[in-house]
Amino acid sequence: MSRIREISLLLLLIPLVQSDLWTETARIPDLQQFRALCGRYQVAQAYMEDTNSRCTTFAPVDDVFTYNPDIRALDQKETLSHFVDTQVVELGLGKKWEKQTLVRSTLNSGYVYITQFENNPGNFSYFANAGRVCNHESNQWGMISGEQYLYKICTPIGHRPYPGTALSFIRDREDYIFVDRQYNNRDLNDLRDILDRVPDIALVIYGSSAWNGFHTFFLPNDKAFSKIIDRNRVDREVLLAHVTGINRVLFTWPWMYDGGVHYYPSVRFSNNIIEDNFKLKLVMRNITDRRTGRYDLYAVSEVYERYGQFRRGSVWAKIIVPNIPVQNGVVHIIDNVLGVVTNTIDQLLMDNPKCMTLMRYINTIGQIVRNYFSATGGLVTFFAPWDEGFDRIPEQIERRLLRDRIWLEQILKLHIVPAKELTSDEITNDTIVNTVDNMRQLYFIRGEWPTNNITYYVIGGGVKTAIIQENVAATNGIIHYIERVLGVPYQSLWEVLKNETRLKRSYEMLTNLQLKYTLDPWQVLTPEQNMTFFVPIDQAWEKVPPTLLNRMNDGKHWLALQYVYKRHIIQGQALMYTDLRERTYVMMNDEKVVIRRRGRYFELYWPRGNRVARIIEGGEIAGINGYMHMIDNVLIYEPDLRAPAALVNGTEGLILVFVALLFHNRRILFISLIFVIIMSSYVELVPQTNAQDESIQ
Template sequence: MPPLFFLIFILFTPIKSDLWAETERMPDLQQWRALCGYYAVATAYMKDSNARITVFAPVDDVFTYNPDIRALDQKETLSHIVDSQVVDLTMNKLWDKQTLIRSTINSGYTYITQFENNPGNFSYFANAGMLCNHASNQWGIISGEQYLFKICTPMGHRPYPGTALSFIREHDVTVFEERQYNNRDLSQIRDILDRTPDIALVIYGSSAWNGFHTFFIPNDAAFARVVDRNRVDREVLLAHVTSTNRVLFTWPWLYDGGQHYYPSVRFSANIIEDNFKLKLVMRNITDRRTGKWDLYAVSEVYERYSQFRRGAVWAKILVPNIPTQNGVVHIIDNVLGIVSETIDMMIYRNEKTTTLMRYINTIGQIVRNYFSATGGLVTFFAPWNEAFDRIPEQIERRLLRDRIWLEQILKLHIVPAKELTSDEITNETIVNTIDNMRQLYFIKGEWPANNVTYYVIGGGIKTAIMMDNVAATNGIVHYIERVLGVPYQTLWEIMRNESRLQYSFHMMSNLQLRYSMDPWQVLTPEQNFTFFVPTNEAWQQQPQSLVSRMNDGNHWQALQYVYKRHILQGQALMYTDLRERTYVMMNDEKVVITRRGRFFELYWPRGNRRARVIEGGEIAGINGYMHMIDNVLIYEPDLRAEACSTQPVFFQLLIVSIVMCWRPGWFSHLYTVFFYR
């Protein structure tokens, strides 16, 4: 061959590289490269440029925050390598199926899930590992016949070489020696499946050809909580399995706020696929003190039927993300769908309500009778331990000393003769508590889309419902993060944190009045206030010229005079304490409180202005109560309130000095008049 032709052949012949060489030039894949270097099979596949494989490689941050991954054995490392090219990830279009199933080179399966964030923008997951494009502008690295995708979360446990049924029935303990999970505590469900061979073989033992599922498997401790074991029938077993081809790992499921509802296989087998009589959902709850978060599988029932009660059953996921040959297994600590505990038993067993039980036991059986089996149906808003941690120490000491106040606080959390679930809650929902005096108000917030949070307002405290619709045999329990009716902030701190009061907060930031709203401790009755504070919308309704002049810095005393018209000093009035009468406000002006239907109104006679007290807008503070109003008691002549007091002190002293110099005997004459007359 002529030398020139040989040179041209070399220059224009494409050079095939391999993933092993590609990863050497990528600084964020060095931990993965080092892990593959330990095992000959993984290294051989990475170096073979002709091998049609797809590699899901964790970036270095995954190894940093999950040190256990550095010790993966060869089989676990090979579970990150798929024996085919997953070209679907590079097409950037919506799949026909949400989950793709691909086999790995160690005879396991990888489940690849797609989520559409917005039209044309997708997120992808390989098992529980999220494919990350923020570390690089490339979705995948292509080298010859090979694909490599970076993942920024762990993929999960090593796949189990069998179906979910064989995982439950496995007796050979040596199979689990090198794994991070086992089936030692699954003897109860093993016996139940042996008694129902049709469910065991068709659903739990289904092959890949019959479809893939997500299996929630209760351990032995979960079945120990069930009082009547005969209630665990076929429908209960099917309630623990999602419908066909719904293979969902924890991280993908929680990616969109954990709000992906799926019917159990019991209903997906019907003609109507979206029959959501029993829905499965996954939630995560974060502990504010430790920062750790727990995962829960939740079965929600909105109609009573068969063995199921209305409400939800929460089961903590103990071992998540175990891939099998027919789906994924999550081991849980409760039996979904079965309710066999009263409210009293439930909060006594819950490790997050130990402080609540201590407070209930302080006043004996007065409140606890409502939670027993003979107490009738109730809805109970149960504060967690961290809710009591928010209470200031001086308020907590008073609460424990005053048993009458403690009883009133606990009764504020109980709604009698009603099973109130979240599907019945709207922004107009109002319910009575068992003391027949105070009411509970609700807010349904949705941010971002599909992420709904419910809030309850009672006794001036607004709190989020963290675990909702927990079913008991005698009612419904909602776990909340604050104690209703017990203040923990000053009025100034409340204004700073309340989004609807930001106009008033910024206006008062430069006023001396703010120090009255924010005392470091409450010493006298004069330091208790009732503050009728205008909302942002109330200020926006006022003439902009008037508001601008009030905030220009030259009329701060006039602005403070206006705010004192909204403050009642020396009295802390709850919404139930308001009466139709005339009150003398902090600026010595009279304001009349009247009733219009079920609402209260403030009427200011001199300015002929009215402001309605917003229902449910009561907020309790350490130094009083705050009520939101929809208007401002203000008018144009308020600007003159500071006319004689805005002169600089320097000029006032200068005038006095001039008079004293001009009339030398003036000061002595003034002294004689005042002290010797």
Template sequence: MKTNCYLWPIYFYLLLHYVCADSIEEKIRNDPDLSEFYALLEASQLANVTLQYKQVTIFAPTNSAFQMYGNLRDDPNTLVLYHMTSAPKRTDQLGTSSLSLYSELEGSPPVWITHRTGQYHDDIYVNNARLLFIQSNIMGTEKNGNEQVLHKIDEVLVPTRSQKSASKRLYNPTALEFLENYESLIQHPHRVRSFRQKVQQFNKQDIFKTEGGHTFFIPVDEGFKNERAAFIDEKIIDGHVIPKQVLFTNPTKKDAPFQTLANGDNDIRVVILFTQEQRGSTIINYVKSHTLLGDGKHTQGVVLAEIVKANIPVKNGVIHLIQKPLMVVDSTVKDLLQEKDGGILNNFVNAIKDMGMEGEEFLNKLERSHDITLFAPCNKALEGDLTLNSILRDKQRFLDILNMHLVVDNRLYVEKILKHNRNKIFQAHTLSRGKNLYFNVVDSGTNRTMSVEGGGVNATVVQSDLAATNGIIHIIDRVLGVPCTTIWDKLRTDPMLNSTFYLGNLQGFNRQLNDTKRKFTYFVPRDKAWTDARVLFPSTIKKLFMHEFAYHATRILERHLIISDVNEPPYTIERIKQLTTNRTNRSYGGFLDVELPTVRGSLKLFIEERPNNTYVINWRGEQIHVFRPNVECTNGIIHVIDLPLLQERDVRVNRATKKHVTYLLALVCVFIKLF
């Protein structure tokens, strides 16, 4: 247990409870926050006898915990006794890893203790309930003077037991007994017959009755439609068990991989991760299997399933009922989107369907195409944005945006993108002509974050590699192609535009880029462009990045910036190219420079289109590749270029100026010495 100055108030609090002679029963009775629990305690004769004569630890839910769970008071003996364990244990005696304590309930079903590292102390969980640390370690004694301990928790603990009407009563079932006797144990609309039959068919009962503490995922019958049961084999059943770890949803670290029983051989490797989505004030828990290494029968990628009933404690661990089987890939991208009304992608699916015929055609395209990668915005990404709502009503604009989210003939797994991204910025063509996606993967060993940019919008991949029969889905947190930042904010946050942003800050040039009453077209050299220019013009670039030459940096950037009236469209690459081709003569091989009105005079250039929708700027005899054209912002557009619009003679410092600067510095030094 961690110790520091923040814990002294807690230790003082514990000392007060040690010297206080009140019984635990009195302390519960006198605590207004435990009145609901005390009402159950009063109604249970067995619990009162236990409190009077036995050493116990009591995990008492607060009143707010009972309010979350509704009516659980039908059997006070069962409920209260499950919150009592047979030995007094303070928080520092609850171990440092997962362990079980046997409750006072008939059959001694365990409660599972889990530790999670907190800021000042380890958070402790009892099943899925968090122990309220500052309100715990309340000490008391029973009639014979033996110690008792009271801890407050934020959820009600519910044991897994047969109904009283069941012909065969089960008081402390294993996971196998739960599977075989589900109907008598759980009052729930779902059933688990299909998975149970598969466990029996492949003689896999042993893994569900193994002693110790394990985590079991049991898919409900609803998830076995479309003959999905035919795909279940021994490996897939093994992939539904995490051995030697008892993982309840609240204390378990999200998006952390846990090894499954399917990893016994070298042919496949499967991990399971917990994740969640917040819908309003509701948290939806999911679990996902990630087949890292597949074979002919088991497809690489992620299968995401909602947890329809979580945290069912059993004798040998915990069970989570899930929406559908893990590891089974039998749906197209279209079917996966529409499964369970879209689930985490419900808003995205509804937006597509609201387009009518155009939306239906897009969904059919997802079904007909092969080896596709779809970047699908999550529910939250399509909520409450007025600009986005306006775009959704424009069917043609929205269709163009949808096409920007789709890459065809290429399954872009995260591993594949990471491999391509090691030496250069990886980009992929989308179904929207001339619109590419640009990727960045930050891999810190334990954490890996992938971002994708399309149409000027940076989105983070929140769920990756969802596997379908004809492709994969990455779930992202933003809608691509719908600008939501100014040019200033885009420069500030884009990791490959740091150098231009730095130069623009030297004399306040950047401040104007937040103005939403004007339209800007900005040719922005990326960081690599300045690095390459340093090789061509070492002295010039060195001066530009020095504060004393800030004026020159500003003057150079002004050459890159076009300012238009707010109602005038920005200069897209296509618009500039059109202006170029409309003004032909024999100059420059048949093209005449277009004059664009910049802050400093005019910018004369012309655009050439190369294969694969790439563009080159011709300026003063230089050919400059456009790395990212048409990066949209709320107040204009950015073209990211591979060299600055710069020549060596642009920065000149005459010797007289140098002599004057040296003279002024000498005067300053003399002044400092005199005074």
């Protein structure tokens, strides 16, 4: 393979046609916008036409201009930022570099950082600043014409470089430097004053040379420092928490568009150890608003152990101005000071524009709930729903929530875990915690898809929701921001069944049954519509003998199948997991099923069929018309195929009796009574015919 790679590289270095890049771009259909941009400026066009200039061009494809219209208005200096004054041949070698990032000069006296990421062994992706090199789509890593190289990029390359180091960027007081640029440093006065007090950090780290080592700098603005009560807490270690390790240059474009084929994350969520500090990790994250599609970029400092000025948890800082290349790395301006925690949970919630509805509900209850979030309330972990979580609640449910203060208080307390700083590194699939009411519990799921993309879910009051922004540190605990309100249903049981991946087989069976209209009523919050549904999971149906299962689903025994499902439904009562007691319940098909406790679990016991099904802990799901509990077995046996048919025949006999009475026909009346008695006896005898079927379990 290495020999083939060398031959491919040699072929790559041979000019395919004796023409310049300006002529070549005319033949390439997805570079027409970049050609038009270069045609406006004589210098850019001259470099494209000069086959003897030893330069490399990073040309955005047309999709970049389509999805980012501002790029069409780049001036000449910003256009020349796409031209490097040397030949970049490393992208076509297909091997791991000694340094992860290459530093190359541009034609406008700036720098381009060409970064290599190893997706898996032997498979690399490359970035020029924030632009992803996407020549691999055409299996051609570079186009060569004379001494020129051209690479396609499928995302914007970033802002025009600043001609100096990060320290000179902070200290620069000349306004003319920032004329015609999309950024400035007018909001960095407080950071400038603090750096003046620590000259070693200022000169060695912020003012270092790119050839000695380059970094990613997160610079808090004046608004960020105004949030800190005690300025003395911003010391040498806090300043180092805003700089990544040596030779780590991270640009912040969150998703790459690649010709409509692939989407790539540019930010690699590796553990970027800050200098030699192994207790603090600095990563970059993006959060997308699902209603608008807009995303916010964040720098996140995570602390797993308390030490010095740092508290356990994470500090999230929104990136206001991203991707400003400087001579020793890249600069991002942020709105919060990383690593420093000075606010309580109450203050963080009030300052968060996405928690306006939550604060309105908390103020409705008053100090009963709000005391938990104050400085004197002790350590708590709070799962805070964003406004979009309240927007998902149906209108009739929200009206009841506003009227019923007791229920509202219970819902808010369900989100509070007392006397604990629960961070994501402690969450597993077996994690169970108590809430402040000491009755209901929260369950967790740690999902990972794709690899290394971990999402945490919390389940409470029958509602499962994803943790969108985790481990936000406060002086009195931890906040996890979630996308739904725990304990408040927003779907009917039928909609829940439709969307639950573990209940696909039950959903497919119920699709053809009349029972689905009972599970999806037009009127909710009425006692007669409430129900408790014990649903077998997909693995439970695998325990049913295949012959019985096939006959139930052959289309001829749909009444029998519906009769079986009614055995799993309690009508008129909506029972949460905490409401379950050891007692006998009359199910929807008028049969008796016993709920009993076995250790920490509850189970269903059906005496007639001698079947047992365990209720899965954490498998409770709330609906607007009741509760759903997942079980690991099906309450079914062979005689179920005949019992509904007998009931139908008995009903036909009663109809004959009614007809006989209507027409005063004694002979028809006598025959009908005998028919009803025989069929009733048959129904009573049906359960006794399962002696040979006791092996079904």
